[in-house]
Amino acid sequence: MERMDRTAQSAFDALFYPRAVAVVGASTHGGKVGNFVMRSLLASDVEKVYPVHAGGAKEILGRQAYPSIEDIPDDAVDLFLFAIPQKHILKSFEAALTKGCRGAVIYTAGFREAGEEGRRDQERLKAAADEAGVKIIGPNTLGFFRSHSLMNATFMPVLSDLFREPGSIALVSQSGGVAGFGAIRFAEDRIPLGTLVCLGNRANVEFADMLDYLAYDPHTRVVALFIEGLDDLRRFYEAALKCAAVKPVVVLGAGYTEAGRKVARSHTGSMAGAERIYEAAFRQAGLIRVHSIEELVDAAKILSLNPLPQGNRVGIITHTAGPAVLASDILARHGLVLADISGATEEALVSRGVLAPFMPPDNPVDLTTFGYLDRSLYVKVLEILARDAGVDAALAVCMSGLGDPNVETFPARQFGEVAARSGKPVVVAWGAPGYAREEFDAWMEAGVAAYPTPERAATALANLYRSSRLRGRRRSFASPLEFPEELSDFVEDLRSSGNKILLEHQAKRMLELAGIRTAHAVLVSGEDEAASAAREIGYPVVLKIASPDIVHKSDVGGVVLNITDEEALRRAYRYMMETVARKAPDARLEGVCVQPMVPTGTDLIVGGIRDVQAGPVVMFGLGGIWVEAIGDVAFRLAPVTEEDAREMMEEIRASAVLEGIRGSAPVNRDALARLIVTVSHLMECFSIQELDCNPVIFHNGTFTVADARVVL
Incomplete structure (x- = not known):
């Protein structure tokens, strides 16, 4: 496993093991955050403490105070703790950089959670910190506590009394409140706590950064997380996968955001709620998901x-x-x-x-x-x-x-x-x-x-x-899958022509070039062409309307199955065109697809969607009408391994269907696993927004994709 780079490691060490700390906004008033922070710091093992008090106090809690950051007589202050109003943070942070700031905690709220202006201020803060190589905990945070270095950078001085003995559990929380409740549970259950970090608004320290650090932290045996939402689920997943490979990671999630999620045109997209994708990432990375603060603490305790x-x-x-x-x-x-x-x-x-x-x-x-x-x-x-x-x-x-x-x-x-x-x-x-x-x-x-x-x-x-x-499964990232150059050329031609929503015959051609077996569709533009195509394919055949505007063809009479001769085909063609014109009068009609009738079997769905936070995601579940009726599906971040694919098969509630029920033949699991893997790589390699193979009919030991939809 690749270690965190030395620059980032040094920045975190400055947070957890500072030689000198400044409290900007230190207060003489016992009921203010700046006073709580000072008391926490004085309970810590820090060589030098510099209170900064703009009101002119000469001394705070026995330590000499300074009217400004510039007046601190030390140009190597590792850590700055900011307990001042939001409007003063940016200027004060810039001043801190001149005093050697390598790490910061910003307790102040009013940044990106407070609207557009606050968001811009946080972006400016992040830019300045990134340029200087400084890690910021917060803004809008409780801070952090580290028992091994006796470092309390929170406004809860009581933590230094509750956790005198160093522990092996690290709790990383987005919420200061959940961190507080969690700390109370640890204390009540007599569990030593090693590290507590409240990320708050996550200016430039994300969960992924903490996982990278804690994976190699010799003092941490178990990592516990509380997550409300992430800006980059993909990066989190990659860090979590690496960390969980060397030590257990327990996660409690809540309030997953749907921000940025567009209206989906596919079955896969309609099923892909934020919670499902987060849960898929947790499973895939090998995390232990729990459902309450109490269970989070209990799990961390037994694992430690x-x-x-x-x-x-x-x-x-x-x-x-x-x-x-x-x-x-x-x-x-x-x-x-x-x-x-x-x-x-x-x-x-x-x-x-x-x-x-x-x-x-x-x-x-x-x-x-x-x-x-x-x-x-x-x-x-x-x-x-x-x-x-x-x-x-x-x-x-x-x-x-x-x-x-x-x-x-x-x-x-x-x-x-x-x-x-x-x-x-x-x-x-x-x-x-x-x-x-x-x-x-x-x-x-x-x-x-x-x-x-x-x-x-x-x-x-x-x-x-x-x-x-989970530890018994040697998880790894999926190896690249090679696709033929003809497929790349085909997709590029579609993009060049402005085609984003592929018609069925185009979507199936794309799948066929990827090595996926489909019920090959022929696009025709009239009744006679349909009859000619059917004679070439061989009866029985299926007719389907071809339109970029019609997602569910059967809802508007756009599908006729099991046509056994030419007379029936011509009747079906005329009936379908009349019905679709009546039920979808505004839809653009590109013609009709003729394809062979697929033998009956087990209907499944394999699809994918490009999520705003997770990137390409693959889905598997019961197909046909069942995907919408019961939504029995499993997700994983793409691309996946065959092991991931087989776990998805076991994850759906109706997994017994794959073994064959009431006389139906078992599904060829090897072929299904390869199909899921191939679709997952298609999602990643070709920037596909949405993809549906539904239904995929498993029959006679093989499968056929009976219907397909692709949005580039």
């Missing part, structure tokens, strides 16, 4: 503490059946199963006397009330399960004694030691309230991921398993 499971078989230890049942249901929904424990394990459970006389040795291992009263039984059972090669992970469910002195303290340290020796992931559902600090601290000190409910524990274990499956 556990090895990945080698399989999906779980052993459960409990003293109460109901919570174990709840957990089992969640595990099953995510592809995990209760392990079939071996005979040796059953024998050990009985011989070591860990079970009540009336309980059979089974999974879940039910300790009944004895497990509540004698917590050492959990350690003994874990030792037994850990030796079973058929158990890949363990989940323990236990209620806290809630401070009752007559209830034995759980031996968390010994339990954690057994878990560590086993090399297998172990998670605990610990029935205790959040205020039981000492109990959850004990689990963290033991290196065991503990959660206050069985649902959260099971969901976290499911996300750990998802991570193991």
Whole structure:
């Protein structure tokens, strides 16, 4: 994997490891952002701190203050923190550059989120920063926190108290509010936080930049992201793919923008909502997608503490059946199963006397009330399960004694030691309230991921398993696909003639030159020509209206199927022309396409669209009328690998259709995968805006593209 270039690396190091920091807008007033920032900074490990106060204060929080940036007696100030009104930012940033600024945090709002003038100001700010090689966190941000360098550049000084111990999790959030809620969850769950970065308006530090940096950061084991929207989804995907190849990346997304998305003329375009394309990029890059802040934190916690499971078989230890049942249901929904424990394990459970006389040795291992009263039984059972090669992970469910002195303290340290020796992931559902600090601290000190409910524990274990499956797939960028020169010439001729919306016979010719099998269409301009073309093709044939203005031909009577002789063809031709003229009187008619009737089979769709944020995207799903009726489709950023294509096949809800149902033959998956890959490369290589192969009919071990539409 290619490392971040040294210039960018140096710029980020200036942010996270500054020698000297200036606070522009430092305040003497305890309730203002500039005062909060100063207190955060004074809790940091920084050699020199320079408060800048235009009001003339001589000292702020024990540090000498300066009336302006120019008055700072240091020309090597690495980091500038700006807590001043928006109208002063640009001039102040330029002054900061003269003092050696290498990194900046701009807390101030009022830039591109505030309208056209603010957008222009942010562009000027970005241009100045890029020219100087300076990285800006913000504007409109909470800032950042880095426990490993004891650097708090937020206006939340409390973070320095909450996270005294360095952690291995990096949280990168677009929203300061979500970052704040996330930090609270980390603190409440006793999870050390390594890095917190709030990108805000993303002047010139994007998620992709942070992923490039964190991928090689030795202090980061897990990356957690909150994303509202991206300007360049393609660049994010490329950075995420590389980062997820070396460490797990968990993502929570919300509020995907549709800005810039044009009205689509194809089935693919109409299905391509922003959320679907973002989700496709997350899947394709190997990210673990979650659906709440709580799940984001829970997933990061278990990933930071556990090895990945080698399989999906779980052993459960409990003293109460109901919570174990709840957990089992969640595990099953995510592809995990209760392990079939071996005979040796059953024998050990009985011989070591860990079970009540009336309980059979089974999974879940039910300790009944004895497990509540004698917590050492959990350690003994874990030792037994850990030796079973058929158990890949363990989940323990236990209620806290809630401070009752007559209830034995759980031996968390010994339990954690057994878990560590086993090399297998172990998670605990610990029935205790959040205020039981000492109990959850004990689990963290033991290196065991503990959660206050069985649902959260099971969901976290499911996300750990998802991570193991993603890491097991060696993802890579798709290799280039070579197309014949004749295809390039054909497309260029179409562009030169001003053709953007291709007629069906042109679209099919393009596909045929790419090596894709189609029901070859012949364009005719009259009834006699249609009859002649049909005799040459051979009956049965299909007639289709050819018009750049008619997207759904069957809706206006523009398709007649299964024509078996010339008399029927002539009747169908006249009927179709009359019906289309009546139902689409303003449509431009270029003629009629004649093509062979394709044998019946399984109707699928393979298509693509050029998205404003993601670039070329490929789609697969059920075709024909089903694509609009149920929208059972999968997307990926193009071009794709065959592995990506096969994942798309499994992703649709009706994937069982590909195996053949009610007597229909199975779909040739190898041929389908190659078709998806070829279409994805067409999308990238020829600047296609929209492409539909719908339906693609799979029959007799092969396929035929029965209808096609292309917009250049």
